[in-house]
Amino acid sequence: MVLDCAEEGMLPREVYEELIFPIYFRTVVELVAPIEKDERPAESFRVDKAESREVAVPFNVTLAETGDKTTWAKSYTGFLRAFT
Numbered sequence: 912m913v914l915d916c917a918e919e920g921m922l923p924r925e926v927y928e929e930l931i932f933p934i935y936f937r938t939v940v941e942l943v944a945p946i947e948k949d950e951r952p953a954e955s956f957r958v959d960k961a962e963s964r965e966v967a968v969p970f971n972v973t974l975a976e977t978g979d980k981t982t983w984a985k986s987y988t989g990f991l992r993a994f995t
Contacts, residue, residue, distance in 0.1 A: 912980055912987075939963050 917927035939961045946952045970986035973979070 912984065915980065 913922065913927055913930060916922040917924050943958045943961050946956050946958055970983055970990065973986070974983040
């Protein structure tokens with residue numbers, strides 16, 4: 912999407928080339944490690960079940976169905992603002 916904006920002249924190419932937004936998804940082992948390996952939480956908590964699942968992202972589903980990049984961009988921007 913960002914590349915589309917650069918190619919259509921809506922975003923300077925330099926901005927696109929310098930944009931970095933790394934994403935790393937932790938494994939289940941990494942997620943439970945702080946509870947299981949640190950003795951303080953391990954004394955108070957026990958992980959009975961931990962699993963990983965793919966979850967549909969509503970704004971990506973809508974984009975796939977409609978192709979409406981403007982609505983997708985607004986939704987994605989709101990998502991990014993919510994946690995950053």
